[in-house]
Amino acid sequence: MSTTTRGPSDHNIRDQIVDAAMEYFSHYGFEKTTVSDLARSIGFSKAYIYKFFSSKQEIGEVICTNCLTEIARRLEAALAASSSATEKIRTLFQVIALGGTELFFRERRLYDIAAVSSRDRWAAAVDYEAGLRKTVVDILQEGRSAGEFEQTTPLDETAAAVYLVLRPLADPIQLQIYLDTAEADAALLTAVVLRSLKP
Amino acid sequence: MSTTTRGPSDHNIRDQIVDAAMEYFSHYGFEKTTVSDLARSIGFSKAYIYKFFSSKQEIGEVICTNCLTEIARRLEAALAASSSATEKIRTLFQVIALGGTELFFRERRLYDIAAVSSRDRWAAAVDYEAGLRKTVVDILQEGRSAGEFEQTTPLDETAAAVYLVLRPLADPIQLQIYLDTAEADAALLTAVVLRSLKP
Known part of the structure; x- marks a missing residue:
């Protein structure tokens, strides 16, 4: 050859x-x-x-990147259509919970790859997490500027905390546990977060 | 014989x-x-x-019950020593995160049994979860009566949401992911929950 x-x-x-x-x-x-x-x-x-x-992992990483990019794309579109920071928090929790549920567990059953990527800290999973953390910071800053959210707590602390509340729905290993209730759980967690952000 | x-x-x-x-x-x-x-x-x-x-499971269930009973015992003692509902929320998150970390991952490495009990919904795990849910309701009721917590949101909804925020630290399968940061994460989540409960 x-x-x-x-x-x-x-x-x-x-x-x-x-x-x-x-x-x-x-x-x-x-x-x-x-x-x-x-x-x-x-x-x-x-x-x-x-x-x-x-290697097989390299193929898996491309698949994983494609899926996570698809969720990130859906999130970006949904956030752009949300009219306030409050609405964006709701959107964030819903899209992450439902996007993960569909892409990893229902439409395509790629749970296996997603779980390995999360467990072994593949670049795709690490980048996805970093992107979500940045999205949380952006939404919080927008909400603080608009007077929708409290500004007493340091931004870093609030962002870390909101990401921590979101994380069970974003991490495929954890999401598996919430599959049947992901949408309702996302709504409950959103309500806690929004009450905690009240000025 | x-x-x-x-x-x-x-x-x-x-x-x-x-x-x-x-x-x-x-x-x-x-x-x-x-x-x-x-x-x-x-x-x-x-x-x-x-x-x-x-069966082996029956032995595992007794071990699991003993461990979860020990965490519940520590929690009860720590709650009795907490002076307000606000303090009790802090205590709840800290004791659950640290008790699970110690009993399942450090002092005794019984992660394996705890994970199977959670995954397969053993009676010990189901009872433990029910006990925690009841504790959350009790603390919320105390805090509402004392005027420490808001009373606008239906109690059921708030209780479900607080339990949902606590759950990653209470479930051994999820706790494994937070092991190295369990104490700091418990503090961050406590802060979110307490801000969300403000009257």
């Missing part, structure tokens, strides 16, 4: 492998399957897959 | 088995060990252990 040049077609093949892998892991799980299993199932040789990805 | 009469000495032997099993599971874990392993290690025959317990 000659030396490969990485061009658009290689990108297409990478995408094809990722799509097929997402389908495969969604059915058979991530932790207990191998690249050989995956290759056999999607009709590529194992060696061919290894031309594009150095 | 003649028919056994269950008297004080049988109770002693049960306690001996439970103590030895707690030591054993603390070292070797609960999920991946068998009653045969345990019997061999503590020098009893498997048949003899089965005279007192019908």
